[in-house]
Amino acid sequence: MRAxxxxxxxxxxxxxxxELPDPEPAAGEVLVKVAATAVNRADTLQRQGLYPPPPGASDVIGLECSGTVVALGEGVQDWQVGDEVCALLAGGGxxxxxxxxxxxxxxxPEGVSLTEAAGLPEVAATVWSNVFMLAGLKAGERFLVHGGAGGIGTFAIQLASALGAEVFTTAGSPEKLAVCADLGATxxxxxxxxxxxxxxxxxxxxxVILDNMGASYLSGNVKALATAGRLVVIGMQGGVKGELNLGMLLNKRGAVHATSLRGRPLEEKAAICAGVVEHVWPLxxxxxxxxVIHTSxxxxxxxxxxxxxxxxxxVGKILLTV
Known part of the structure; x- marks a missing residue:
């Protein structure tokens, strides 16, 4: 295969x-002929040697894809050869x-092309697992997502708005903020x-705050929380070490979570994907x-x-077509 x-x-x-050897599906795995994949910030970090793949994952970059099932590993019963799918990956996209x-x-999802679907798994799984499964965002609550014009931001704005939250977002230009408003940002x-x-x-x-900046925004994020607010940090573009005012956090009865998706156990990823299919795909x-596709x-x-x-x-996702 080409990779x-x-x-x-x-x-x-x-x-x-x-040219690399074709992968073989192990027990419980499915072999997918890739139609498209997407560029994620984590991919650029891996290229720089700053975000190695977890043990057992492919060394090839790529955290999501869309394509067609071409072979089934032992024990797989839920999928058939010829199924059109999109996938959350630990690598190899x-x-x-x-x-x-x-x-x-x-x-x-219905109404989405096979190529466009390559831009959904990572953002959908990230937003659903962190904003809703972990932080428990509810209708009527205020939600802040940083970097609203990026892949995760454009999806988070739409999903939070569709589920009844009041959405705030940051971006660096009037043009990007206009896109965010069109997607549902209040x-x-x-x-x-x-x-x-x-x-x-x-x-x-x-x-609830969804943050991809890390250290440089930590203090400000805690100040911006409401009482019983929840901060979820999913990136470190602004550094890895910051100062946390525990007194302020305690007075607000707030919570700070730092999570990643790539290295989670297979069962957790499967549960997240099942939740996405049940709750997000209908929307x-x-x-x-x-x-939201910027270019392919x-x-x-x-x-x-x-x-x-x-x-x-x-603005949105950058796709690579195969």
Whole structure:
């Protein structure tokens, strides 16, 4: 099969197209012929040597894909050869073929093309597991997501809005904030000109915050929480070490969670994917939530996709077609 490989670690130019042995599905796995995959921030970190794959995962970059089932491993009964699927991966997506644990496969939602579906698994699983399963966002609560114009942000805005939350978001330009408003954000905050802390304090505080920045936003996020608010940190773009005011957190009876998706046990990932199919896919099929695609390019241009991701000028997902 053709796949993207990295010649060491470093800039996007270390990525190139190469021939690798075809994977074989192990017991409980399904072999998928990939139609498309997507570029995630974690992919750029892996390329730089900062986010290695978990034990047993493919060294090939790629945390999600869409495609067609072409072979079944021993014991798989829920899928058939020819099924069109999308999948949450621990690695291996930047390739023509990938072996996937059967519990991490999901049907392509109604109304979404096979190519577009490649941009759904990672964002849907991340938002559903963190904002709803972990933080328990409810209708009528205030929700803040940082980076609202990114892949996770555009999906989080739509899903939280569809389920009845009041959505606040940060972005770095009026153009990006306009997109966020179109997706359902109640209040956009240009972080270059406004303090999200002051905006949320004036509104009564955020019940749930989804944060991809980490250390640099930690203090502000705690200040922005409402009483009994929940902060979920899923990224460290702003560093790994910050100062936490435990007194303020205690007075607010708040909670800080730091989570990742990639290294979780197979059973947890399967439960998350099942929850996505049950609760999120009907909203996608109804048109209330949709994949936001910035652009798509051939797999061979993965290095260009990484450069685009790192320039942070995109809105939504960057797809690589196979």
């Amino acid at each position: 993207i490989v990295a010649d060491g670690t470093g800039a996007p130019d270390v990525l190139s197209l190469a 930047y390739a023509e073929l990938v072996a996937v644990p059967s519990g991490q496969l999901m049907p392509v 209040r956009g905050i240009n972080y270059r000109e406004e303090s999200f802390v002051e905006v949320l304090k004036d509104a009564g505080g955020a019940d 996608v099929a109804a048109g209330r939530v949709r994949p 390019m051939p797999l061979a241009q993965a290095s260009a996709g990484h450069r685009l991701m790192e320039e942070s000028g995109h």
